[in-house]
Amino acid sequence: MQSSSPQNAPERMPERMKDLTDVPSFPAVYAAALDPRGGRTRGEPVLPSTAYRVSSVRIDAERARDFDHLMGGPATDLVHPGVLHVLAFPVSLALMARRDFPFPLLGLVHLRNQILQHRPVRVGELVDVECRVRDLRPHRKGRTFEAVSTILGEDGEIIATDVSTYLTRGGAASPTLSASPALSASAEQSPASERAARDTSSADGGRAGRRAFEAPTPTGRWSLPADAGRRYAAVSGDVNPIHMSALSAKAFGFPRAIAHGMYTASRAFTEARVDLSRPLRWDVSFDAPVSLPGTVLVAFEDDKDAGTVTCIGWRAGRGDQSPRQCFTVEVTTLGG
Amino acid sequence: MTQHDSPRDALILGGNRIPFARSGGPYAGISNQDLLTAALDGLVARFGLQGEKLGEIAGGAVLKLAGDLNLTRESALGTPLDPRTPTIDMSKACATSLETVIHVSNRIRLGQIDSGIACGVDSASDSPIEVTPRLRRILHRAFAAKTTGQRLKAFSAIRPADLAPVPPRNGEPRTGLSMGEHQALTTAEWGVTRQEQDELALASHQNLAAAFDAGFFDDLVTGYRGLSRDQNLRADSTLEKLGSLKPVFGVKSPQVAEPSMTAGNSTPLSDGASSVLMGSAEWAAERGLRPLARVVDARSAAVDYVHGDEGLLMAPAYAVPELLDANHLSLQDLDFYEIHEAFASTVLSTLKAWESEEFCRERLGRDGVLGSIDRAKLNVAGSSLAAGHPFAATGGRLVATLAKLLHERAEETGRVQRGLISVCAAAGQGTVVLLESVSD
Numbered sequence: 090m091q092s093s094s095p096q097n098a099p100e101r102m103p104e105r106m107k108d109l110t111d112v113p114s115f116p117a118v119y120a121a122a123l124d125p126r127g128g129r130t131r132g133e134p135v136l137p138s139t140a141y142r143v144s145s146v147r148i149d150a151e152r153a154r155d156f157d158h159l160m161g162g163p164a165t166d167l168v169h170p171g172v173l174h175v176l177a178f179p180v181s182l183a184l185m186a187r188r189d190f191p192f193p194l195l196g197l198v199h200l201r202n203q204i205l206q207h208r209p210v211r212v213g214e215l216v217d218v219e220c221r222v223r224d225l226r227p228h229r230k231g232r233t234f235e236a237v238s239t240i241l242g243e244d245g246e247i248i249a250t251d252v253s254t255y256l257t258r259g260g261a262a263s264p265t266l267s268a269s270p271a272l273s274a275s276a277e278q279s280p281a282s283e284r285a286a287r288d289t290s291s292a293d294g295g296r297a298g299r300r301a302f303e304a305p306t307p308t309g310r311w312s313l314p315a316d317a318g319r320r321y322a323a324v325s326g327d328v329n330p331i332h333m334s335a336l337s338a339k340a341f342g343f344p345r346a347i348a349h350g351m352y353t354a355s356r357a358f359t360e361a362r363v364d365l366s367r368p369l370r371w372d373v374s375f376d377a378p379v380s381l382p383g384t385v386l387v388a389f390e391d392d393k394d395a396g397t398v399t400c401i402g403w404r405a406g407r408g409d410q411s412p413r414q415c416f417t418v419e420v421t422t423l424g425g
Numbered sequence: 426m427t428q429h430d431s432p433r434d435a436l437i438l439g440g441n442r443i444p445f446a447r448s449g450g451p452y453a454g455i456s457n458q459d460l461l462t463a464a465l466d467g468l469v470a471r472f473g474l475q476g477e478k479l480g481e482i483a484g485g486a487v488l489k490l491a492g493d494l495n496l497t498r499e500s501a502l503g504t505p506l507d508p509r510t511p512t513i514d515m516s517k518a519c520a521t522s523l524e525t526v527i528h529v530s531n532r533i534r535l536g537q538i539d540s541g542i543a544c545g546v547d548s549a550s551d552s553p554i555e556v557t558p559r560l561r562r563i564l565h566r567a568f569a570a571k572t573t574g575q576r577l578k579a580f581s582a583i584r585p586a587d588l589a590p591v592p593p594r595n596g597e598p599r600t601g602l603s604m605g606e607h608q609a610l611t612t613a614e615w616g617v618t619r620q621e622q623d624e625l626a627l628a629s630h631q632n633l634a635a636a637f638d639a640g641f642f643d644d645l646v647t648g649y650r651g652l653s654r655d656q657n658l659r660a661d662s663t664l665e666k667l668g669s670l671k672p673v674f675g676v677k678s679p680q681v682a683e684p685s686m687t688a689g690n691s692t693p694l695s696d697g698a699s700s701v702l703m704g705s706a707e708w709a710a711e712r713g714l715r716p717l718a719r720v721v722d723a724r725s726a727a728v729d730y731v732h733g734d735e736g737l738l739m740a741p742a743y744a745v746p747e748l749l750d751a752n753h754l755s756l757q758d759l760d761f762y763e764i765h766e767a768f769a770s771t772v773l774s775t776l777k778a779w780e781s782e783e784f785c786r787e788r789l790g791r792d793g794v795l796g797s798i799d800r801a802k803l804n805v806a807g808s809s810l811a812a813g814h815p816f817a818a819t820g821g822r823l824v825a826t827l828a829k830l831l832h833e834r835a836e837e838t839g840r841v842q843r844g845l846i847s848v849c850a851a852a853g854q855g856t857v858v859l860l861e862s863v864s865d
Contacts, residue, residue, distance in 0.1 A: 150650055154454060163462035163503045164455055166649055213651055364475055364505040 102138040104221070109143045112176065112218070113183040115326050121186040122194035134191030136234060140221045141184050145243075146176060150212040156324045159352075160359035167209040167365035171355030173216075173249050174204060175325035177238030178351075181220040181253070185236065190222070192232075192257040195341070199350050200233065201254040202373040208248055209366050210240070216248065217241040231258040302376075304403055304412040307386040311356070311402075313348055315382040321352040332381075348379040350416065353402055357418035360389065361398035368423040377404065377413040385415060396422040435530035436716035436863060438702045438709055440825025441468035443649040445697035445813035446656045448549035452696040455650065457486045457493060461500035461546040464698035464818075467647030468542065469504050472702055472714065478507035480538020483525035484700075485515040485545050487816035488552035488593055497544070516817070518850035519767065520725070521545045522699060523820030523858060529703050530720035539708040543824070545817030546698035552593045560587040597852065599731050602678075604738070604851060605768065609675025609686055611736030612770040615777045619685035622769035623667040626690040626810045629766055633807020634660035641806055645825050657693055657813040674768075690769035695813030699821030701828075718828035721843075721859040724748040730853040735788075738771045740855030741847040742778045746789055748857050754843070756795040761802050761830050761844035763823045766809040771849055806830060820848055820856075827860055835862035 153172045154164040162169070185194045210216065219239045226233050238251040318332030330337035331347055338346040354373040363369055379385055385402045392399070398420045406412040443463050446452040452460060461484060469475060484497030493499070497512040517524045522545025529541035556564070560583065567579035596603040602610075612622075636642060637654050646653075659666075672684035674691065702714075709716050726744035728735035741764075749756060756779060764772045778784045779795035786793070806826050809819055823846045831842040842862040849855045 151454065154459075157459075158456075163500070164459040164650075165466065165503075166463065362502065362505075362508070366470060366505075 105139045106219075107139055107141055109141055109180065109183070112143050112146060113179045115179055115182070115328050118179055118182045118186050119195075119329065121183075134225070134232070136191065136222045136225050137184070137187055137189045139184065139187065139189075140219055141180050142217060142219045143180055144217045145215045146218055148172065148176070148210060148212050148214045148216060152324065153212045156355070157359070159320055159324050160356045162359035165365060166211050168212055169355065169358065169365075170204045170206050170249065170251075170369070170371055171351060171358060173206070173210065173240050174202070174238075174251050174351055174355075175327065176216075177218045177220060177240065177251055179326060180218050181222070181236040181238050184220050184222060192234075196257060198256040198258065199253060199375055200256050201252075201375070202351065202354065202371075203252045204249060204371040205252075206249040206369050206371070207246075208242075208368065210248055215243055217243075217245075228256060231256055233257075302403065302412055302414040304386065304405070304414075305388040305390075305401060308389045309360070309387045311353075311385045311387060313379065313381055313383050313385065315346070317348055317352065317381050318346050321349045325349065325351070327351075335381075344380075346381040348381055348383070350375045350378075353379060353385065353416050354418050357387065357389075357400035357402065357416070358420055360387075361400060361418070361420040363398065363420050363422060370419075370421045370423060372417075372419040372421075374417050375415070376417070377415045379404065379415050386412075432536060433534060433705055434716075434719040434863075435533035435703055436706060436709055437718045437720065437824060437828035437860065438704055438714045438716055439468075439472060440645050440699065440701045440821060440828070441465075441471055442646055442699035442818065442822055442825065443467065443697055444646055444652040444655050445695050445815055445818070445822075446550075446650075446652055447813060448694035448696060450550070450656050450696070451650045451652050452548060453550040455548065455696070456551050457489065457496055457546045457548050457698075458500050458503070460548060460649075460696060460698040460815075461486075461496065461544060461700075462503040463647070463649045464544060464546065464700045465500055465504045465506070465542065468700045468702055469506055471644065471647070473712075474702075475505040476507055477510075477540075479510045479540045479542060481529060481532060482506075482510060482512040482542040482544065483515055483528045484512065484543070485517075485521040485525060485817050486547050487516065487518055487521060488547055488549060489516070490551075490553045496546070500546075517854065517856065518852060519765065519814070519816045519819060520848045520850040520854065520856035521817035521820060522701075523723075523824065523846060523848050523856045524725075526701055526703070526720065526820060526824050527723045527856070527858065529701075530723075533703060533705055534720075540702075540704040542700050542702055543821060544698065544700035545815075545819070545821050547815035547817045548696040549694035549815070550696050554593075555591045557587050557589060557591055559584075563587065597730075597737065602737075603674070605674030605686060605691060606678060607730065607737035608768045608771055608774075609678055609681050609684060610733075611739060611774045612686060612768075613675065613678075613681045613683075614736065615770075615774040617685070617770045617773045617777065619668070619672075619683075619690075621773050622685060622690040623664055623687075625766070625769040625772060626667055627662055627664055629769075629804060629807050629810035629812075630659050630662045631807075632805055633658050633811035636806040641829070645829065655697075655812040657695065658807075658811050662689075686768055686770060690810065692767060692809045692814035695815040697813065697815035697818045699818040699825065701821050701824050715865075716863040717832035718844075718860045718862050721861045722748060722752055723856065723858045724751070725854065725856045727855070728853045735853070736774065737851075737853055738767055738849035738855075739774065739778065740853055741849050741857055742775045742784075742855075743789065744855050744857040745779075745845065745847055746785075746791065746795055748845075748859055749795075752859060754859075756798060758843065759798075759802070759845050760834060760842040761805060761827055762798055763804060763808065763827045763844060763846045765814075765819060765823065765846075765848040766804065767814065767849055769810060772803075775847070820846075823848065824858070824860070831860060831862035832864060835864040839864075 670687035675681035
């Protein structure tokens with residue numbers, strides 16, 4: 090087993106591994122997240138040093154098939170890494186729904202996601218899932234941290250690592266759960282996420298900085314139906330209300346339902362036509378949310394020498410509204 | 426051996442298929458495109474074709490959804506092959522992937538391409554279900570309507586019966602008989618016994634099981650969705666078990682005195698996909714690939730079954746002698762026979778026809794019989810009765826299997842080996858191919 094990841098919080102306690110009997114269900118996690126957290130101390134927030142582990146989870150062939158089909162790809166025996174993400178996501182959500190987790194789960198903004206997959210995973214395979222949170226950093230809009238899921242094979246070898254970077258907004262040192270439903274919102278994107286993402290990329294010395302988005306020549310157009318969120322929920326289990334319907338999204342302060350970020354990212358992965366038998370890295374960054382129903386223009390670019398396929402997704406400008414970048418997906422085939 | 430002045434050979438370099446499944450089995454919910462992609466993916470992996478731009482991929486399916494018009498292309502795009510590899514979709518019922526092999530072979534021989542894949546797929550589990558022709562016309566009228574009134578008028582014509590879904594037709598449209606019922610007539614005509622049919626079915630299971638046990642399919646089959654062997658294979662089948670099954674075909678035909686065709690000696694509805702890698706000698710040599718066999722020649726024939734002039738599945742009985750004559754071979758000059766087991770009695774009726782003086786004189790216009798074959802050379806690695814028969818995938822299975830058999834035997838004996846593939850198809854058609862071993 091991997092020991093606790095390097096931390097920048099000096100008061101970090103040694104890791105405590107908690108074994109869960111099964112992958113938690115999303116509705117239960119979301120319900121727990123609505124529970125007001127008492128007894129949280131003021132002062133610098135500290136990420137819990139607890140890690141969650143679920144052992145011997147089977148990669149369900151039918152679920153993988155439905156996932157592939159929703160992404161427009163063939164049902165392959167080597168699973169789409171998005172399947173690994175949705176397998177681990179409820180486990181990390183459960184970790185973030187703990188009472189000692191210092192931030193409101195439903196106010197988190199999914200900024201980036203990186204999956205590093207060392208070897209292909211077959212449907213029907215048994216894997217262990219371990220989830221941790223780490224790397225709390227200041228951000229000009231609040232703080233960021235990483236939820237890290239590790240997928241391990243039966244022999245304990247690490248098959249894949251899934252790092253989701255979340256932003257928790259506002260209240261620099263006093264992250265209290267707001268009673269306002271508008272804040273009890275997103276585990277993924279929110280209307281503020283585009284700004285946050287820009288800020289992040291400039292803080293990282295990133296590509297776009299604050300420059301206006303210049304839309305490339307589109308290579309495709311995705312028309313996402315009103316039920317796109319419900320369809321992804323059916324294959325991923327993620328029933329976050331902001332994705333499910335306009336009505337449920339409104340209850341959480343969104344004018345319309347928004348697409349799951351990992352849906353657009355997974356679809357871009359499928360259309361990147363990657364050789365799943367090779368080790369790979371899948372980098373995603375989210376900018377503006379994609380409203381449902383909605384149309385996203387995409388531009389794919391292959392860099393054969395680097396082994397990289399890049400997909401940029403954006404919504405077209407209209408009238409005096411300029412085009413808004415929604416996501417960037419980069420898939421790199423590694424090694425020989 | 427070949428009498429053709431072919432500028433060059435079209436070589437079979439290998440094959441890959443997924444295990445065949447029974448309809449409604451482990452591939453239920455899996456599409457033709459999924460299955461074909463899986464077969465092609467395995468071929469690409471086996472022969473290191475990642476990023477390779479091939480001359481052409483020819484593929485097809487019999488039970489094909491309207492939206493799958495570019496089935497082969499869409500499947501190929503889902504593999505690590507160079508996306509600039511062109512494809513073609515072809516269709517000839519159960520002979521589909523044998524025809525794709527011939528197509529790719531011809532292209533290679535003519536120098537139009539240097540490499541290609543022939544493939545085929547079918548899923549009886551995911552066969553198209555259509556709307557009734559009446560509903561289709563009403564809907565088209567409604568879509569074309571200019572006003573809401575016209576649209577409502579069109580819709581008002583819909584009757585409850587129009588809404589019934591229409592599954593694929595199970596039978597010949599011109600006779601109303603299913604393929605099994607047609608074959609039951611031929612079975613009775615040639616006096617094929619229940620015992621003979623069950624023996625052939627048993628041999629198919631035993632041969633396929635032995636071939637799997639011996640590792641023969643290790644480089645021909647890639648597992649998919651938890652299957653590693655053909656699901657229909659019954660290694661422990663016995664004549665007693667086969668003999669206990671009730672006849673299912675011919676029971677409604679007055680001319681069939683003793684129906685003898687059962688679920689055991691007929692192929693089940695199946696799901697699966699197969700692929701065959703082909704190339705010129707130069708192309709193979711550049712990639713260090715070892716050719717197994719060459720495509721020598723092919724013929725097709727059709728019979729007039731509609732008014733009973735000939736049995737529905739008897740076309741290969743006509744195509745084979747033509748193929749043999751063209752290549753100056755007798756039926757007995759062949760080392761392997763792969764005769765597709767649509768039904769056990771199809772194989773047996775064909776063999777009886779070739780043994781019949783009357784058939785050979787009157788139907789084939791020959792001086793005498795083609796004669797008998799050595800049954801020990803027939804379907805030696807099992808065939809469709811055991812493996813199952815996903816229609817358009819069967820030809821590819823046969824070609825890859827026979828090519829490997831020929832190559833192995835040629836290596837053992839040091840002699841050139843020849844093999845015949847014969848496939849009957851719906852609507853009274855048949856396609857036959859002659860392969861010859863290539864060895865170092």
